[in-house]
Amino acid sequence: MTLFRTIVLLAALVGFGAGVVLTVVQQFGTQPLIVKAEVFEQARSEASAPKPHDHEPSGAHDHLAASAADVAAAEAHEHGGGDEWAPADGAERFLWTLAANVVSGVGFALLLVAASELKGGLTSWREGLFWGLAGFAVFTLAPSIGLPPEAPGVEGAPLMDRQVWWIGTAVATAAGLALLAYGRSALAALGAIVLIAAPHVIGAPQATEAPAIPRDLEHDFVVAVTVTGFVFWAAIGVLAGALRGRFAAA
């Protein structure tokens, strides 16, 4: 299983680097907007009844209404019972975000490196960058067509429905791109186009409630997430392509 170990080690390095890059971009891009949106989100949830709210460090907020979880889940920002642990604002919240960024970076790097190994492995940072662009198309662009990235305070359809559509769209887009790139026949290309278009023909589950945040904030957030995702994926691809040569002997 040396190949397995090689892929995991390479993905760990790539994911760590990309996670750090993501964290830096995020601090200037999405994070200020998240904090801004949370003010609106909180104002609404306070206005519309006593509801659990987990963005605050526990103690700073009344965690009532654990019993009203069902109602709250439907109409407000609901994370569970109401008294679950959440990182305190400041360093703790930042460190958890950094950790999540790095862990996700490793996860996405595993996908990219494994998929590229099936095709013989990356030979240069430039080739890696193209794979990174494919990752961006699959995991950022395609899902955000039907489900624009939601800032806090933007309520969507039930979470499970959105997750299912999101994952289905990513899988269909990835399969479509692979068919486009490696399929030999016109029929394969046609199948690819159908696969990529299908999730959007089916349509994403849509929200029934108007967002709590202003429209321009909503718009800025979508732009910030898209650009952040682009940089993140470019970093994964370039790092994977550049570092892979050092592991090729294994």
Place this chain on the structure above:
Amino acid sequence: MRPVMTDLTRSPTRAGALSAARALPIVCAFLLGVFVIGGTGFAQMAAAHNAAHDHRHSIGFPCH
């Protein structure tokens, strides 16, 4: 990985064995990636959600 490729072209009998030997670890690594992303991006446990909250929003995962 290039030496592997040369072996592949040189010996068709070994090729099948080699590519199967390559495919298994690759698929395992891919599944590990799926598992990791499931944890950071999609686990609905409140603690997992709260810890990864800003990450999920920043990457466009469906959050709450």
